[in-house]
Amino acid sequence: MTLIDGKKIAAEIRAEIAAGAAAFRERTGRAPGLAVVLAGENPASVSYVTAKERACAEAGIRSFPVRLPADVPQETLLAEVARLDVDPEVDGILVQLPLPKGLDEQAVIRAIAPEKDVDGFHPVSLGRLLVGLDTFVPCTPAGIVELLLRSGVDPAGKHAVVVGRSNIVGKPLAALLSRKGRGGNATVTLCHTATPDLGAFTREADILVVAAGRPGTVGAGMVKPGAVVIDVGVNRVPDATKPRGYRLVGDVDHEAVDPVASLVTPVPGGVGPMTITMLLANTLKAARARA
Ligand SMILES: NC(=O)c1ccc[n+]([C@@H]2O[C@H](COP(=O)([O-])OP(=O)(O)OC[C@H]3O[C@@H](n4cnc5c(N)ncnc54)[C@H](OP(=O)(O)O)[C@@H]3O)[C@@H](O)[C@H]2O)c1
Structure with a gap:
């Protein structure tokens, strides 16, 4: 198993954005x-x-x-x-x-x-995403696709299973991964709390994205050997040994899953830095469009 270094990839993209922002400032x-x-x-x-x-x-x-x-x-x-x-x-x-x-x-x-909707949560932005028009893509799903591509994982032709159907992560991610175009062309299964036997679906995933907001949602025996696992969850669990009294954990039981997977995002340091990076990218995009 190899860890996907979200911080490093985010830093590379942020350097590109900083150059773009400097050029924008120069011009405007x-x-x-x-x-x-x-x-x-x-x-x-x-x-x-x-x-x-x-x-x-x-x-x-x-x-x-x-x-x-x-x-x-x-x-x-x-x-x-x-x-x-x-x-x-x-x-x-x-x-x-x-x-x-x-x-x-x-x-x-x-x-x-809508032209300032850099989070991409406005119904206009989400609607444009669904019909395949250029738009502000919600930051976490956009960051996940970028993380996959920059880690050498092209979703095209793969089976992607997304756990969680929120408006900010699961649903727009399913739309992105299944759309025709860069970072898309996957066959997508979207799971939620009404999905019976979650493991039967997650075990079929080449790319498994877990955004459920519950630690341990995906654990032992739920991941296909060699799968790519993206852990979106950010959960605070009490931990008296930490100065703040808590630690952050994802939605995946990494002890059980990491040895089976090929690539895994850690929590923290995986998806989180990419979310903020895509917010910066969307802001630069909005500025350019408005200038
Ligand atoms: N790293 C980042 O940048 C970032 C950004 C956004 C969110 N997050 C984290 O990602 C997690 C999800 O966020 P969210 O806003 O999408 O959460 P949310 O609005 O609470 O949605 C959670 C989704 O997961 C589903 N779900 C929950 N438990 C499940 C289970 N046991 N089996 C199958 N499906 C289950 C729910 O199904 P139902 O619809 O049936 O209830 C719901 O669709 C949270 O931990 C959040 O903190 C991280």
Whole structure:
């Protein structure tokens, strides 16, 4: 088994993006801009947002932080998004999910101008993806396909099994892997909690992507020898030996699965760095399209 080094691959792509951002700044006199909206102080969200803003700075992308309290009224949040929609310095708008209870996530996503929808969650973006038009592809699925290609794994002709059908990972990934074109042309099976005997499906996978949000979703005897395993899960499990009192684990039981697989993404250091990288790529794409 070989580990796929998401950090290294992400760093290569980020260098390409930084060069693109510098050229954009040279041509237009301003840096590409990303608004980062965070409501509340959910610890995981705070750490994601911090990492995204740091990555922007390193790539020469200007971030516009917007911090709102957890009890922000829906109308105030929508008004913030509407303001960013027309701000000429802002090329992309990211609203960190999940939103605090009581806020209507889908309504906020729909308020983002599709040309600034760098997360790719707007129904227009997802619809364009489904019909094969150029669009902002959601960052985690886009990062997974890029990770596969740059690791020498072309999904074309392979059987890809995706565990999880969320709007941000599983469903758009299934669309990407099955579309006609680069990084696509796989035969895709999409599994979820109503799938009986999950292992019967995962054992058929040449490429297995697990995005279930539950540690140990895929374990011993569930992976075909030689399969490529992409572990998307990020779960905090209590660990008194760690300074923060927890450690991060994926959705795959790596002790059982890694010896059987050919290529595996670790957690952390696999898919995560690619997600942020694709956000930077989408922001640069938005800036170029708007300039
Ligand atoms: N590394 C990154 O950059 C990144 C980015 C995004 C998400 N993540 C992580 O990826 C995981 C998934 O995220 P998400 O937002 O897609 O989660 P989500 O919205 O909670 O969706 C989880 C999906 O997995 C399915 N599922 C859960 N347990 C299952 C099981 N035992 N067997 C089969 N299907 C199962 C659910 O099925 P039902 O639809 O039937 O409920 C659902 O479709 C989380 O750990 C999240 O933190 C990581």
